Amino acid sequence: MIVSALRLGVNGYLARIASPEELFQSLHIVARGGAAFSPTIAARFSRFFATMQRLPEPPEFSQLTSRETEILELLADGMNNRQIARRLFLAEKTVRNYVSRIFTKLEVHDRAAAVLRARDAGFGDQPDTVLPQHA
Numbered sequence: 001m002i003v004s005a006l007r008l009g010v011n012g013y014l015a016r017i018a019s020p021e022e023l024f025q026s027l028h029i030v031a032r033g034g035a036a037f038s039p040t041i042a043a044r045f046s047r048f049f050a051t052m053q054r055l056p057e058p059p060e061f062s063q064l065t066s067r068e069t070e071i072l073e074l075l076a077d078g079m080n081n082r083q084i085a086r087r088l089f090l091a092e093k094t095v096r097n098y099v100s101r102i103f104t105k106l107e108v109h110d111r112a113a114a115v116l117r118a119r120d121a122g123f124g125d126q127p128d129t130v131l132p133q134h135a
Contacts, residue, residue, distance in 0.1 A: 011030045011033075011034070011035045011036070012026055012029070012030050012035050012036035012037060013036075013037050013038065013041050014026060014036065014037070014038045014041075015038040015040045015041055016038060016040075060105050060106050060107060061106075061121060063105045064102065064105055067098065068098055068101060068102050068105070070088070071084055071088070071095065071098045071099065071102065072102055072114065072118050072123055073118070073123050073124060074087060074088075075099070075102075075111065075114060075115055075118060075124075076115050076118035076119050076123035076124025077124045078115075078124070081095045081096055081099065099111070099114075102114060
């Protein structure tokens with residue numbers, strides 16, 4: 001039932017609400033784009049995902065060097081070339097060259113497509129999931 005609800009766009013499920021504050025906090029998290037689940041539901045998800053086999057990595061990701069993978073992670077986090085250059089102590093031109101090679105290896109034509117592919121593969125900051133705690 002919970003998985004079906006998630007497929008329909010539900011971003012949270014609280015089995016029991018301990019307090020009005022917990023409900024308010026959960027609603028606030030969901031309104032900001034996050035997800036809120038009670039500890040019982042989170043434990044079920046944990047068991048469910050622990051039994052799943054890891055999907056094979058798309059071949060184009062295995063072609064990336066460690067530096068290209070690092071830069072792709074930062075792209076997926078929403079950083080621009082200047083921010084990446086500063087973070088990694090590289091010249092901005094060097095970052096542009098890496099980004100170009102990443103586009104070629106991922107067979108994409110722009111930054112948005114590269115970020116989308118990266119996020120689909122689990123790169124970058126994913127939306128926060130906060131698990132309300134019971135006292």
